[in-house]
Amino acid sequence: xxxxxxxxxxxxxxxxxxxxxxxxxxxxxxxxxxxxxxxxxxxxxxxxxxxxxxxxxxxxxxxxxxxxxxxxxxxxxxxxxxxxxxxxxxxxxxxxxxxxxxxxxxxxxxxxxxxxxxxxxxxxxxxxxxxxxxxxxxxxxxxxxxxxxxxxxxxxxxxxxxxxxxxxxxxxxxxxxxxxxxxxxxxxxxxxxxxxxxxxxxxxxxxxxxxxxxxxxxxxxxxxxxxxxxxxxxxxxxxxxxxxxxxxxxxxxxxxxxxxxxxxxxxxxxxxxxxxxxxxxxxxxxxxxxxxxxxxxxxxxxxxxxxxxxxxxxxxxxxxxxxxxxxxxxxxxxxxxxxxxxxxxxxxxxxxxxxxxxxxxxxxxxxxxxxxxxxxxxxxxxxxxxxxxxxxxxxxxxxxxxxxxxxxx
Amino acid sequence: xxxxxxxxxxxxxxxxxxxxxxxxxxxxxxxxxxxxxxxxxxxxxxxxxxxxxxxxxxxxxxxxxxxxxxxxxxxxxxxxxxxxxxxxxxxxxxxxxxxxxxxxxxxxxxxxxxxxxxxxxxxxxxxxxxxxxxxxxxxxxxxxxxxxxxxxxxxxxxxxxxxxxxxxxxxxxxxxxxxxxxxxxxxxxxxxxxxxxxxxxxxxxxxxxxxxxxxxxxxxxxxxxxxxxxxxxxxxxxxxxxxxxxxxxxxxxx
Numbered sequence: 001x002x003x004x005x006x007x008x009x010x011x012x013x014x015x016x017x018x019x020x021x022x023x024x025x026x027x028x029x030x031x032x033x034x035x036x037x038x039x040x041x042x043x044x045x046x047x048x049x050x051x052x053x054x055x056x057x058x059x060x061x062x063x064x065x066x067x068x069x070x071x072x073x074x075x076x077x078x079x080x081x082x083x084x085x086x087x088x089x090x091x092x093x094x095x096x097x098x099x100x101x102x103x104x105x106x107x108x109x110x111x112x113x114x115x116x117x118x119x120x121x122x123x124x125x126x127x128x129x130x131x132x133x134x135x136x137x138x139x140x141x142x143x144x145x146x147x148x149x150x151x152x153x154x155x156x157x158x159x160x161x162x163x164x165x166x167x168x169x170x171x172x173x174x175x176x177x178x179x180x181x182x183x184x185x186x187x188x189x190x191x192x193x194x195x196x197x198x199x200x201x202x203x204x205x206x207x208x209x210x211x212x213x214x215x216x217x218x219x220x221x222x223x224x225x226x227x228x229x230x231x232x233x234x235x236x237x238x239x240x241x242x243x244x245x246x247x248x249x250x251x252x253x254x255x256x257x258x259x260x261x262x263x264x265x266x267x268x269x270x271x272x273x274x275x276x277x278x279x280x281x282x283x284x285x286x287x288x289x290x291x292x293x294x295x296x297x298x299x300x301x302x303x304x305x306x307x308x309x310x311x312x313x314x315x316x317x318x319x320x321x322x323x324x325x326x327x328x329x330x331x332x333x334x335x336x337x338x339x340x341x342x343x344x345x346x347x348x349x350x351x352x353x354x355x356x357x358x359x360x361x362x363x364x365x366x367x368x369x370x371x372x373x374x375x376x377x378x379x380x381x382x383x384x385x386x387x388x389x390x391x392x393x394x395x396x397x398x399x400x401x402x403x404x405x406x407x408x409x
Numbered sequence: 410x411x412x413x414x415x416x417x418x419x420x421x422x423x424x425x426x427x428x429x430x431x432x433x434x435x436x437x438x439x440x441x442x443x444x445x446x447x448x449x450x451x452x453x454x455x456x457x458x459x460x461x462x463x464x465x466x467x468x469x470x471x472x473x474x475x476x477x478x479x480x481x482x483x484x485x486x487x488x489x490x491x492x493x494x495x496x497x498x499x500x501x502x503x504x505x506x507x508x509x510x511x512x513x514x515x516x517x518x519x520x521x522x523x524x525x526x527x528x529x530x531x532x533x534x535x536x537x538x539x540x541x542x543x544x545x546x547x548x549x550x551x552x553x554x555x556x557x558x559x560x561x562x563x564x565x566x567x568x569x570x571x572x573x574x575x576x577x578x579x580x581x582x583x584x585x586x587x588x589x590x591x592x593x594x595x596x597x598x599x600x601x602x603x604x605x606x607x608x609x610x611x612x613x614x615x616x617x618x619x620x621x622x623x624x625x626x627x628x629x630x631x632x633x634x635x636x637x638x639x640x641x642x643x644x645x646x647x648x649x650x651x652x653x654x655x656x657x658x659x660x661x662x663x
Contacts, residue, residue: 030470042465049476 014052036397040376066104066381068361071292075299081309083120095134099402101334102391104381112144112155119176139182147211154329156310164191168199187212188222201226216249230264251285265292268342269333275345296330412630427641434645447509449520482561493532506571517586517599521562530564588621
């Protein structure tokens with residue numbers, strides 16, 4: 001069919017015979033893509049009198065926005081908190097491999113480390129678009145070192161710090177540069193945290209509360225100063241208590257400023273959180289749930305010993321403990337298994353299971369106009385999945401960057 | 410006139426769809442030989458419920474029509490009368506309308522040819538009757554002041570020039586209009602009555618729409634359903650069109 005493109009000469013691809021996730025529902029609609037963005041076919045038809053150059057039959061697949069992982073410490077033998085000579089090739093390897101898990105954008109996460117590590121590693125992390133080379137990098141997630149000693153989890157105690165002396169300047173000196181930082185996890189009960197949170201929020205950095213013994217009012221104060229995320233809810237924080245719900249209480253707090261939403265990360269690998277706890281959180285505040293993997297170097301590899309920053313981690317099946325202890329440390333979960341496990345554990349709809357891994361993280365980072373949806377003019381980062389939510393193909397900017405090998409390998 | 414009476418809305422819709430399909434297939438469209446389908450116009454362009462969105466979502470996106478072959482009256486054109494005149498020219502250039510499919514208003518209007526419209530009118534700007542404005546208010550949050558008071562529409566004369574006209578009427582609220590259209594005289598207050606003078610008209614309706622007709626009329630046409638159903642069975646497909654072309658004679662004439 002001839003197409004008369006008065007606006008652009010770029011080829012138009014029409015994905016047919018599919019169900020797309022749009023407006024929170026799976027709809028039987030075609031997906032149109034041009035120049036890496038989702039195209040509005042009605043405008044194309046009436047305004048440009050254009051039509052598709054290529055039509056692809058998706059064989060009744062589900063098409064969903066690509067997954068966004070905002071907490072991933074490494075994988076496939078690569079540790080983002082380890083300053084090696086070939087750090088760049090390490091991050092490239094992970095970004096390429098996670099395409100097969102359906103992740104099209106991610107935040108490489110650094111656990112608590114000495115300042116020298118941040119000074120060496122952070123300049124090597126660049127915000128960049130995804131493509132055939134791998135998933136896009138949205139920016140770094142710095143989890144620590146301004147966290148609580150009592151809730152350090154797997155983080156090394158000797159590297160923990162406070163910012164009570166110089167507040168934001170202390171933080172800046174520790175990290176060296178905040179240029180490519182997207183998220184910072186800190187404990188809000190620390191002295192002068194409010195100033196730090198305000199300063200970070202002013203720079204467009206998402207502040208997350210975690211590894212903390214804060215009570216609910218301290219947590220609410222942090223949110224009022226700009227904090228919008230909770231790092232792996234339930235883990236590394238005080239347990240929910242009915243007279244002081246602690247950070248968990250933010251899910252139903254009435255002190256959240258109008259127009260602001262608190263998001264919370266959950267690792268739905270079946271290990272970090274009991275499915276019943278997952279359901280309680282989801283039912284209490286469904287629109288804030290963000291799936292994260294918190295995957296570490298051992299993800300994608302055989303069981304055994306791997307590093308996570310300054311620590312050694314032992315992997316046995318799905319369990320990842322600090323060697324010789326029962327302290328959980330990262331995970332070996334992949335995003336697509338988290339999505340499937342989440343759907344199974346909560347009994348939620350397919351649409352919800354897909355949105356907690358795509359739309360909600362995009363909303364958390366304030367990028368939902370470009371990522372996390374299949375709305376017109378947003379980036380054409382999407383997945384083809386079967387009905388059991390197994391990823392069959394991954395697309396970034398409208399180009400296929402990964403496809404399930406038909407032989408099943 | 411053929412009056413096709415089906416039991417309910419879905420059956421009436423399905424019969425009409427099959428009829429249109431058979432007509433298109435038997436016409437044998439191809440490169441340079443277009444089946445020109447005429448449809449009435451609707452709301453102004455920039456409204457979210459606009460006619461363009463309606464037509465895209467309910468028709469165009471489901472078929473493989475080229476955008477160049479779609480002609481919709483543009484309510485935002487700088488010179489509305491010129492737009493209407495150009496539309497008439499485009500119809501001539503396409504070889505005339507093969508089949509015009511429309512509905513009927515409760516006041517008996519076809520397209521936006523409100524009561525009092527000339528029965529030989531052409532495509533033009535038309536002021537809308539209060540009934541129509543009230544009916545359209547639902548697209549403008551019930552705010553009457555927001556509903557457009559004028560529309561571009563094909564004229565009664567324009568539709569009469571079509572080689573065949575199909576009118577779809579369903580629901581009890583249209584029953585009186587149907588009575589006026591086919592059992593009373595030709596009258597510019599009920600513009601659909603003009604088609605009594607068209608050689609090739611099909612009225613497709615449901616039981617509720619026949620409530621104001623004489624029992625005699627309804628029984629007569631129901632009795633003809635055996636013959637009329639031959640128009641939709643067998644259902645032809647483009648692939649077999651060669652073999653069936655020779656059998657496209659109508660089973661009887663009006």
